[in-house]
Amino acid sequence: MSIPSVSGSGHSSDLTIGMAGSGGDGIVSAGESLIAAAASQGYHAIMTKSFGSQIRGGESSCRVRIAVDRIYNPGGVLDVAVALNWEDFLRFGAELPVGPSTVVIYEEKTGVAPDKLPIVGVVPTDVFAVPIAELARKAAGTDMAKNTIVLGLLAGWFDIAPEGIVRGIRKRFAKKSAELVAANEEAFRVGTEYAKSHPLRVPRVLKRPLENTGGKMLLDGNDMCAAAAIFAGCEAFGGYPITPSTEIMQFLTREIWKYGGTVMQAEDEIASIGVAIGSSYAGKKSMTATSGPGMALKTEMLGLATIAELPLVLVNVQRGGPSTGLPTKPEQSDLFQAAYSGHGDVLRPILAPTTVADTFRITVEAFNIAEEYQTPVIILSDQEIGQRKETADPIDTSQFKIIDRLKPTxxxxxxxxxxxxxxxxxxxxxxxxxxGGNYLASGIEHNEHGDPTGSGALHKLMNEKRFRKLDPLKQRRDLFAVEGDVDADVAMIAWGSVAGVCHEALAIARAAGVRAKLLVPYLIYPIAEEVYDDFFAGVRVGLVVELSHQGQLYRILRSFVDVPRGVRQMTRNGANPFQPREVADELMKLASAPAQVRGAAASAGVTQ
Amino acid sequence: MTTNVQGIDFSKLSLRDALDLAILVEEEAKERYEELAEQLEQHRTPEAAKFFRFMVENEAKHRADLAERRRVLYGREPSTVTRDMIFDIEAPEYDEARAFMSLRQALEVALRAEQKAHAFFVGAMPSASDPAVRALFDSLRLDEIEHQNLVQAQLDKLPPDPVAKPEDYGDEPVSQ
Amino acid sequence: MTTNPLLVAKDFKSDLKPIWCPGCGDFGVVQAIYRALAGVGRPPHEIAFVSGIGCSSRIPGYTTAYGFNSVHGRSLPIAQGIKMANPDLLVLCAGGDGDGFSIGGGHVAHAVRRNPDITYIVMDNQIYGLTKGQLSPTSPCGLKTVTSTYGSFEQPVNPLLYLLSYGAGFVAQATPADMAGMASVIEEAIRYPGFSFVNIQSPCVTYGQETQQVKAHRSQMKSLASVGHDPANRMGAFELASHYGEELYTGVFYRNPTPPPTYDALFRGRQAELATKVPRDRILDMFVQR
Incomplete structure (x- = not known):
């Protein structure tokens, strides 16, 4: 557990860096270099990217959080802000929050005076207007090397993985020419020197990892999901490009053939789930992946998989909705859709990962549940987990049991x-x-043999069967995590990427002396009533924290479980990330106040 | 009718082959009447269904008679003709059936089927080079005439169908 | 993958009793399919027969093959998924004109362009029967139905031209008025190595026009062989196919004389070429930063 901190010695164990520029500035690739270097040196790190809607050349930004200990979210207020131009930087608003302790580094030629930063209400203590482009031109002969200068600056001021960065530069440019390697090494050196000759008022050198814990994995949630699918035995994938899930199909298109599988880029979302259903019917583990709008199109076929009792894994990497919504931003607003879309009496298991690392386990679990119970299973990831890069310790795959469907004797x-x-x-x-196994699979109701029927009596029996088989899922306590003081009367519930924020919020609150606990469900649906009943026992106040306007889990919980009256919603629309500190503040406020009437918690102060 | 016969050269047909062919023709007719009877039973057309069941018995009997002849003459010698060589020789066409068809209409279906079979044997006779085959076809042709007469006799006993059609009184079809 | 020459049509007939109206053209179609499958000789358990929704889509259940009576218009994606999972299976796909050319129309072109070894049989009756007689995509312009009370405005689609234009390697048409011809054309379609299409003019006895019934077909039908058409002549096929709705041609419009590799052959090749000995549990190694 780490809380962003600056120790008295001028060392920091946890740094969050936010950078923005136009696509041509290569600020995201600087971020990539930074996190790769950090990972190679054994740091824990998370990187998120955010873009304007232009395909190329629009504003782009990234946040890189690097820490000595394990981290669970992309961090809150920036420790370091890098602006190659202010217009682009400011477009990202709440995604790149600057506070009084943020070190601000920006391109001098933007013409902004250090004491007149265009950030309302904040006066950072350390502000540097650096002639970034000029330094690049001098060192590498081109303005384009700006991002290498930035890496040098960061290494110089904060000592962030300098050896790793240099290794990265060599690896990256070696393919081009020796001159380019030399030019960029020089740019990096120049950046470092510049920083060293302009010291920070409050030094913040990043601590080295305690021991050499290099050899971490570095990947995003979509790649993790696809890799886990291959590990789980997936041999068929039907997909259609849709942001932010497409990387799943792209990974499988590169890798699945090696394991005897096949990927089809189908003509539409409907066909892509059809292909997956057909493959499953033919005996292969199969998957499809999409985002909200695609999920809407696949819904009819999901019903088919339920009634034909075919194993299927469907990944929805959630983005802001409805409709096209916010294709490149995370939101947790597809839970109702996952649980309730489609017609008829349907119970579909829904799982949600909370980090890139646990996306592996959740995906394997999804295949296992799909196979064991012959049902479609939905993985609700989101844009942040799907597309953020994160370090992860190597996974011991031998701990996983792979379940295959029950075959007739x-x-x-x-x-x-x-x-x-x-x-x-x-x-x-x-x-x-x-x-001997010949039968008719069908979307129409059927008898035990598989023959179509219009019988109400059979329909009842079959519905009962399809629900009954999923009962054991609700007893899967291993699909829930409870943290903190288990007997506390102050509680939080969070799922998906928000769980990582609440994990740290809990630590902040407890460090401030509040006894509190956090429940993170990985199994989102069916609602495991007993798990929630046990968790809520003795709870006086609490928060269900969700990144959506409505707070969909809270609303579903209330239809299944007696949610204590003091447990309220903390919701926020997608693309307005929560920060651990503000969640902790909200929780502490609740803890100290007498329980009030049920309702939303003061709309959770949108920070934009 | 030749389009419904595949790969049979009547000039090369032996008596054994011809008997086997005739057996298959009866078998096909029997199965078809069975299917039509099932269809009509399922669609609540009992009188016509009952008549088709009666035809199932008839065709089965004809088949058994022919099979017995064949057994006496050729024992267990294997057959060289197969069902995939024939299509709808004495079997009524699928599209002859209609929900709520009258007994008269059912009899007319059978009559047309017998006429069709008759025409088949008449057409086949000239190309048969083996006199025994020709004789068999001739006797089968005569059988078909006899069957026609039997059906016709039953038809003659029936009152004419009412002017009103079943759809004038029955329920609408049901959408699914 | 096996073949058994002893299989006969009856081996493909299931015990399930068809719900079709007596007199329906589909009774003949399913018979012809039994015959064709017996001719091909693959045992029923090695056959997957997929359909969508509609009267004709009930057809897989009437065979002893593995059947999949799926959802409206989606038989082709499911069939392709099956072929993808197990290319050794004989995969048949069937449905009506609404299934194939209205709600599922978008899938046909893409199935053709992938060219999996699948046979697609459309029972084209120019009407929606299951829902009681509404306008279908192949209904003639001006047809009065319960959803075109005063006559339709739309021109019908021409399934034959669609398939030819998409680039299908095998395009044929049949009618239950010629059972033997229908059976042999279906068998030929199944044997064609690649995507094959058979449009069957299968009349609706309940909602169809008098001129569309099997009896009428007997006098209307013209075999393509009898008009001297060479199935290798694609342009000739276009010309003949353009008379859909006016002339009832039966037989093979087009058979690609040099069939290109199938989708299944290509992805099998890719699998063989890229096959790795690295076990699945090493998949994460590529992400380790060193």
Whole structure:
């Protein structure tokens, strides 16, 4: 657990750097270099990117948080802000919050005076107008090397992984020419020198990791999800490009063939889930991935997978909605859609990862649940987890059990009934190619044999079967995490990427002397009533923190569980990230005040 | 009718082949009447269905008679003709069936089927080079005439169908 | 992948009783499919038969093959997924004109351009039967139905021209008025190595026009062989196919004399070329920073 801090010795164990410029400034690739260098030196790090809507050349930004200890979110107020021009920087608003202790570094030629920064209400103590372009031109012969100067500045002022950065520069430019390597090494050196000759008022040297814990993985949630799918045995993927999920298809398109699988870029979202359903019917583990609008199109087919009892994993990397909404920003507003879209009585398991690292486990779990219970399973990721880069310790894959669907035995195949009404609700499933297992899969209601029926009695039995088989899921306490003081009467619930914010908010509150606890569900649906009942026992006040206008989990919880009256919503629309500090403040305010009437918690002060 | 016969050269047909062919023709007709009877039972057209069931028995009997002849003459010798060589010789066409068809209409279906079979054997006779085959086809042709007469006799006993059609009184079809 | 020459049509007939109206053209179609499958000789468990929604889409259930009666218009994506998962299967796809050329129309071009070894059979009756007689994409212009009370404004689509234009390697048409011809054309389509399409003029006995019934077909139909058409002649096929709705041609409009590699062959090649001995549990190694 680490809380952003500056120790008295001028050392820092946790730094969050925000940078913005236009696409041509290469600020995001500077961020990439920075996090790769940090990862190679054993730091924990998270990087998020944010872009304007232009395909190329628009404003772009990134946040890189680097820490000695494990971190769970991209950080709050920036420790370091880098602006190559102010117009671009300011467009990112709440995504790049600057506070009094933020070290501000910006391009001198923007013409802004250090005491007249265009940031309302904040007067940072350390502000540097650096002739970044000029230094680049002098050192590397071109303005374009601005981002290498920035890396030098960061290394010089904060000692962020200088060896790793140099290694990265060599790796990156070696493919081009020796001259380019030399030019960039020089630019890096010049940047470093500049910083050293202009010391910070309050030094903030990043501590070295305690021991050499290099060899971390560095990847984003989408790649993690795709890699986990291959690990889980996925051999078929149908997809259609949609931001911010497309990287899942791209990864699989590179890798799945190596393991005997196939990817089809289908003609539309509907066909892509159709392909996955067909592959599953033919006996292969299959997956499709999309974002909100695509999910809307796939909904009818999801119902088909439910009634035909076919295993299927569907990933929704959530973005802001409705409709096209905010394609490049995270939001947690597709939970209702995941749980309730589509017609008929349907129960679909929904899982949500909270970090890039746990995306692996959640994806494997999704395949296991899909296979064991012969059901579609939805993974609700979001743009932040899907596209943020994060370090992760190597995963011991031997700890995972891989579950395959229950096949009929030779005896069962002698008089095979695909949808046999079993006590568990799970019936052995055959697939084309298996002699004796021939049956009709269908979207129409069917009897045990699979023959279409219009019988109300059979419909009842089959619905009961399809619900019954998922009952054991609610007992899966391993799909929930409870942190903090388990008997506290102050509580928080958070899911998805917001859980990482609340994890740190909890630490802040507890450090301030508030006894509190946090529940993070990885299994979002079906609602495991007993888990929540146990968690809420003795709870007086609390927050359900969600990145959506409505707060969809809170509303679902209230329809299943007795949520204590003092537990309120803290919601915020997508693209307005929560910061640990403000969540902690809200929680502490609640903890110290007598319980009030149920309602939203003062709209959680949008910081934009 | 030749379009419904695939790969049979009547000039090369032996008596055994011809008997096997005739057996298959009866078998096909029997199965078809069975299907039509099932369809009509499912669509609540009992009188026509009952008549088609009766035809199932008839065709089965004809088939059994022919099979017995074949057994006496050729024992267990394998057959060289197969079902995939014929299509709809004595079997009524699928599109002859209609929900709520009258008994008279059902009888007319059978009559047309018998006429069709008759025409088949008449057409096949000239190209058969084996006199025994020709004789068999001729006797089968005569059988078909006899069957026609039987059906016709039943038809003659029936009152004419009412002017009103079933759809004038029945419920609308049901959308699914 | 096996073939069994002893299989006969009856081996492909299931015990499920069709719900089709007596007299429906689809009874003939399913018979022809039994025949064609017996001719090809693959055992039923190695066949996957996919359909969408509509009267004709009930057809997989009437066979002993593995069937998938899916959702409206989506049989082709599912069929392609099956082929992708197991290219050894014989994959058949069937449905009506509404399934294939209205709600699912977008999938046809893409199935063709991928060229999987799948046979697509459309039972084209120019009407929506299951929902009681509404206008279909192949209904003739001016047809009065319950959703075109005073006659429709729309021109019908021409399935044959669509498929030819998309680049299908095998395009044929059949009618239950010629059962033997229908069975042999379906068998030929199945045997064609690549995406094959058979448009079957399968009349609706309940909502169809008198001139669209099997009896009428007997006098209307003209075999393409009888008009001297060479199935290798693609341009000739276009010309003949353009008379859809006016002339009832039966047989093969186009058969690509040099079939290109199938989608299934290509992805199998890719799998073989890239196959790795690295186990799945090493997949994360590529992300480790050194």
């Amino acid at each position: 030779a005896v069962e195949l002698e008089s095979y009934n695909r949808f046999r009404l079993t006590e568990s609700g799970i019936s052995p499933i055959s697939h084309p190619g298996m002699a």
